[in-house]
Amino acid sequence: MKIYIMRHGQAGLYASSDAERELTGTGRQQSADMASWLSAIEPTLDCVLHSPYVRAAQTWQVIGNFFTVNKVQVCEDITPDGDAEFIADYIRALVAEYNYETILLVSHLPVVSYLTAALTNGKHMPAFATSAIACLELNENDCQLKWLETSQSIS
Template sequence: MKIYIMRHGQAGMNAKTDEQRPLTEQGIAESVQMARWLRPQINGELGLVIHSHYLRAKQTWQHICNELPKASCVEQSSEITPYGDAEQVMLYLTAQAKKYESILIVSHLPLVGYLVQALCPTAGAPMFATSGMACIDWQDESGRLLWLKGPHTMAKS
């Protein structure tokens, strides 16, 4: 199974709360760019998509969903916020691995880095650029980090 972990796109700072920060135009463009790059790497449809309930993560999913294969199931979660519990998320993903061939998570720093570390202990906790993505090969309850990419590493389209 493949687990794709994405950090939301760049967000503005003008909001009443951190949860309400919207994507910038650059955040939208870079997220779409990353989704277009990812699409050919996904075999068939996306299984499960989980996005944070924070506005910027929800908007990231809304802007990339039409660029990716159709998802079997989409969930909004209050467990994958910036300071969510990576171990708890990992347990949930492990349970879902029995049902889906691929999972996409749209979340935040620092959780995205800690989640990579929880799934792939030898990888450490990498930093993610906004709109950055990691791909983990998950087999027999063991993960291997295949790649970590950001918009700055992609050719402009």
């Protein structure tokens, strides 16, 4: 099964709180570019989890029309300071319970890097540019980072 981990698009620096920061025009375009590229590889997603923070929700709003999606869930635990081990366990539980083949998670630094490390047993902890997407392949015994792409690398 495949887990796609995406960092939200570029966001403005100023808002009344970190949770309320909004995407910039560049962030919207980067996210759309990445979604267009990914949907050519993976047009259907079994489950999407996104952070409740405005910039992650807006990223999902921008990219959602590129995919056929079976379930979308706002996940309170995948904020910037979320517990990566807890999130990894939650993803494994979703896969076990619902037999998902594809999950997309839209979240933030640093948790996207820590989550990648948690799922790959510490083998990989990549830095994610805005709108970057990592593909992890999960099987019964292992989870491997297959690739990490950015809007610059797909151009």
